[in-house]
Amino acid sequence: MRSLLSTHIGRLRIIAFLEGVSLLVLLFIAVPLKYAGHNPAMVKAMGPIHGTLFLLFIYNTISVGIEQRWKRDTITKVLLACIIPFGTFYIDKKVLRKG
Template identity: 75%
Template sequence: MKQLLFTNIGRLRIIGFLEGVSLLVLIFIAVPLKYIGHDPAMVKAVGPVHGALFLLFIVNTVSVGVEQKWQLKTTTKVLLACIIPFGTFYIDRKILRSANTI
């Protein structure tokens, strides 16, 4: 796990994991608490964290895409993954994991 910190793809994988978890927490825990439990505190806490991770994921994806000379199709798939629940986990398994071993 520690070796992930030393490559751009490794860092993108970590950010993708954190972004994916924050999206799931936001969608499946925080938003229902806000609208069903009438308690917006968790959305106020998790929302900005997710937003920052989302932006970090976008910037790092573009950076890695340029560095690795990815086709536009590959970069677009990775970028779209961050707006779909469980998408970053799928992309990590299908694209990023194999790219990290090269």
Template identity: 70%
Template structure:
């Protein structure tokens, strides 16, 4: 868990997880509570949290892209696109970021 906080790609992976998890809470808990049981409080609190995590992921992806010198057409656009597709952050973490994180750890 420590590597998620000490490496740039680790922090990106952590922000991807948090953004995806906040979307899960919003879509499968908060929205049904709002429309099924007339309790909008969780949507009112989770909406801004998810929005902030969404922006954190975008800025983290751009920062890592610049620091790692990713070519925009090869890597950066895939990572940025992931946050616009529901649960795409989980997919991009599994298919791309995990491998890049392992390479970053091996390099030192």
């Protein structure tokens, strides 16, 4: 874990994991509770957390992309991964671990 925190790409991998988990919690737990259970409390709690992680992910992706001199296609793939459920986990395995 310490080795991940010492590099930019390592920090991006941590943020990607947290962003991916927050998206899954929001989509598969919080939203169903809001609409099926008529309880919006979890969406109100998870929404800002996910939004913050989303913005951190975008900022760090662009920063790492510039630092690592990724092609525009690679940066685009990594950015698109954060809007697809399980996308950040896939992109971590296919792109970020190699960095």
